[in-house]
Amino acid sequence: MKADTGRWLTAWFHDWASWIKPVWFPAVIFFQELVVYIWAFGFQTDRSFLYIWLFSVSLGFFCDLFCALWGPTGCRLWSLLLTAVITLWFCVQTVYFTIFRTFAVLYSVGGAGQVLQFWRDILAVVRTAWLPLLLLLLPFLWLLFFGRPYTTQKRWNLRAALLLFLTSIAFFFVGTAAVDSATQGVLSPRYLYREDFIPQLAVGRFGVMTTLRLDARQLLLARGIQALGPDKPTEPTAAEVQETTPLTTPEPTPAPVVYGKNVMDIDFDALAESETNKTLKAMHQYFAQVEPTSQNAYTGYFAGKNLIWLTAEGFSRFAVDPELTPTLYKLSHEGFVFKNFYNPLWWVSTLDGEYAATTSLIPKPGVWSMAKSANNAMFFAMGNQLRRQGYATRAYHNHTYSYYHRDRSHPNLGYDYKGLGNGLQVAKVWPESDLEMMEVTGPEYIGSEPFHTYYMTVSGHLNYTFMGNTMSSRHQEEVSHLPYSEGPRAYLACQMELDLALEELLRQLEEAGELENTVICLSADHYPYGLDQGQLSELNGGEVDMRFDVYHSTLILWCDGMEEPIVVDKPCASLDILPTLSNLFALEYDSRLLMGRDILSDAPGLVIFSDRSFLTDQGRYDAQSDTFTPDEGAELSPTYPLEIMEEVNDRFQYSKLILEQDYYRKIGLEHRK
Numbered sequence: 242m243k244a245d246t247g248r249w250l251t252a253w254f255h256d257w258a259s260w261i262k263p264v265w266f267p268a269v270i271f272f273q274e275l276v277v278y279i280w281a282f283g284f285q286t287d288r289s290f291l292y293i294w295l296f297s298v299s300l301g302f303f304c305d306l307f308c309a310l311w312g313p314t315g316c317r318l319w320s321l322l323l324t325a326v327i328t329l330w331f332c333v334q335t336v337y338f339t340i341f342r343t344f345a346v347l348y349s350v351g352g353a354g355q356v357l358q359f360w361r362d363i364l365a366v367v368r369t370a371w372l373p374l375l376l377l378l379l380p381f382l383w384l385l386f387f388g389r390p391y392t393t394q395k396r397w398n399l400r401a402a403l404l405l406f407l408t409s410i411a412f413f414f415v416g417t418a419a420v421d422s423a424t425q426g427v428l429s430p431r432y433l434y435r436e437d438f439i440p441q442l443a444v445g446r447f448g449v450m451t452t453l454r455l456d457a458r459q460l461l462l463a464r465g466i467q468a469l470g471p472d473k474p475t476e477p478t479a480a481e482v483q484e485t486t487p488l489t490t491p492e493p494t495p496a497p498v499v500y501g502k503n504v505m506d507i508d509f510d511a512l513a514e515s516e517t518n519k520t521l522k523a524m525h526q527y528f529a530q531v532e533p534t535s536q537n538a539y540t541g542y543f544a545g546k547n548l549i550w551l552t553a554e555g556f557s558r559f560a561v562d563p564e565l566t567p568t569l570y571k572l573s574h575e576g577f578v579f580k581n582f583y584n585p586l587w588w589v590s591t592l593d594g595e596y597a598a599t600t601s602l603i604p605k606p607g608v609w610s611m612a613k614s615a616n617n618a619m620f621f622a623m624g625n626q627l628r629r630q631g632y633a634t635r636a637y638h639n640h641t642y643s644y645y646h647r648d649r650s651h652p653n654l655g656y657d658y659k660g661l662g663n664g665l666q667v668a669k670v671w672p673e674s675d676l677e678m679m680e681v682t683g684p685e686y687i688g689s690e691p692f693h694t695y696y697m698t699v700s701g702h703l704n705y706t707f708m709g710n711t712m713s714s715r716h717q718e719e720v721s722h723l724p725y726s727e728g729p730r731a732y733l734a735c736q737m738e739l740d741l742a743l744e745e746l747l748r749q750l751e752e753a754g755e756l757e758n759t760v761i762c763l764s765a766d767h768y769p770y771g772l773d774q775g776q777l778s779e780l781n782g783g784e785v786d787m788r789f790d791v792y793h794s795t796l797i798l799w800c801d802g803m804e805e806p807i808v809v810d811k812p813c814a815s816l817d818i819l820p821t822l823s824n825l826f827a828l829e830y831d832s833r834l835l836m837g838r839d840i841l842s843d844a845p846g847l848v849i850f851s852d853r854s855f856l857t858d859q860g861r862y863d864a865q866s867d868t869f870t871p872d873e874g875a876e877l878s879p880t881y882p883l884e885i886m887e888e889v890n891d892r893f894q895y896s897k898l899i900l901e902q903d904y905y906r907k908i909g910l911e912h913r914k
Contacts, residue, residue, distance in 0.1 A: 716735070855889050
């Protein structure tokens with residue numbers, strides 16, 4: 242009886258092993274897709290699960306076929322290798338999303354060596370995401386230790402191999418057909434699959450591995466103008482201009498004032514007529530139809546003044562406190578006060594946030610846009626604009642000077658650039674001190690009127706702990722009384738170093754008699770993503786919405802000579818900083834060629850996020866759920882979300898083309914004075 246039972250169990254096991262052989266990779270890939278999906282987006286059932294399953298099965302059968310072609314030993318080795326590589330990519334995406342709230346792209350792999358400088362921070366995230374990472378590793382570990390019985394097999398015959406190949410192809414075409422039939426919504430699955438590459442939405446709709454395929458396609462083929470689509474009109478519908486919320490000053494004049502437009506003498510129609518390149522012709526036609534912003538009562542408000550512009554690492558509204566950071570509090574509550582400023586997180590975080598603010602262009606997904614712009618004519622960058630006006634223009638970064646290739650991009654923005662390792666002498670700790678940077682750099686330019694100085698700070702960088710962050714530990718005692726966990730306290734502590742840096746900067750300016758003649762502009766590169774939702778909610782005093790409100794930030798635009806705060810309620814974002822400064826300094830620029838808008842103009846407010854979500858003064862669109870929620874009392878046409886999305890898509894598309902085509906050079910701006 243025992244012998245019969247043993248033979249039955251052995252037979253059953255081998256039957257089971259034979260059955261599971263061809264479904265190993267489909268099952269593993271779909272399982273890992275679900276792990277990442279639930280970790281990133283939560284558990285929700287919709288058609289995305291169908292797309293992910295179909296594409297997972299297709300890829301899985303193809304992997305099974307490839308492994309089975311190599312015989313017993315080769316099958317096991319290739320099964321282990323492919324499972325390891327696939328598992329590694331899922332783990333990388335899990336860690337990347339946990340840090341940046343978006344997903345890695347292939348282009349970022351080339352900068353992995355630089356990213357590994359922050360290996361301590363990566364390890365901290367691994368501890369945070371231990372559960373999904375463990376689940377992702379389980380298939381590989383099981384295969385490594387227990388998978389030999391079903392991976393050792395004879396080489397498949399031609400008929401079986403052909404059947405598996407056709408099955409893989411069939412699932413692929415069924416998945417593609419299912420996606421192509423889904424044309425509903427503001428950003429339909431078909432649009433995301435065929436027309437444009439949006440990493441976060443692609444993972445949410447189609448899964449990690451399909452997103453990898455789409456990423457490789459756009460990286461290798463450089464689709465260029467294809468993203469316009471065959472049915473897209475060449476003349477976009479301009480958004481209707483509406484009045485901004487009245488500002489507190491200046492007083493309205495009795496008679497209406499007619500302001501000119503912020504444009505340059507560029508004849509886009511003539512350029513289009515003479516152009517033979519289809520991509521450039523479409524660009525000329527598009528910019529000819531863009532509605533420029535008008536000059537306004539604030540045009541030239543800061544003309545002739547000095548400008549110090551800071552992109553502050555990890556800065557947010559949570560870092561503004563009257564007791565802990567009194568200088569930040571002073572600057573953010575005086576001068577211009579932007580009540581609805583947002584600081585979206587882009588694909589490469591720090592670098593892309595810096596690129597959006599300093600160029601007023603939306604970063605291109607899949608590349609380091611700032612680094613890619615290093616050989617382009619960046620005519621509207623503030624360093625180049627003010628250098629043409631005779632300003633002394635300098636830029637500083639108190640971390641490794643070549644990180645993200647800033648040693649190439651920032652001189653191209655019009656700056657004499659110094660960082661740690663090429664002339665900036667600060668103590669090499671982690672993170673480096675913003676205060677020390679101000680102490681050693683201020684004397685280099687204060688007094689050389691007029692001047693424009695740009696800073697990329699680093700003291701506010703994660704990891705927010707008292708053991709791994711020098712700036713946090715430096716101010717640990719000063720935040721010890723706060724009723725928060727370690728992460729929020731460490732975050733506020735390191736932001737205190739930024740506050741001291743600004744205090745030192747104002748002191749030097751005042752001693753030199755330049756305080757009233759100098760404008761301070763400060764915004765963040767991104768929100769403090771080193772804090773999780775619970776920690777951010779502690780600072781917020783209530784739960785933080787991770788779709789929109791987490792990006793609600795503070796823009797400082799201040800000058801000591803301003804008599805009273807100027808309050809602006811219009812929705813605005815980091816893309817809008819450059820055109821706003823250009824207008825305030827009375828610089829000649831063409832507002833049609835920038836993707837942001839002068840906040841102080843009568844152009845309607847529009848905040849654009851990396852996944853094509855958007856926010857206006859009429860409502861907000863969530864691209865993850867493909868839903869538009871109007872504000873209370875808003876009376877809108879049914880086509881309003883589609884009209885705004887058309888404008889959003891245009892800005893993404895033409896930002897990318899400006900970068901790819903070096904468009905400012907193509908239209909001759911590098912020769913303008």
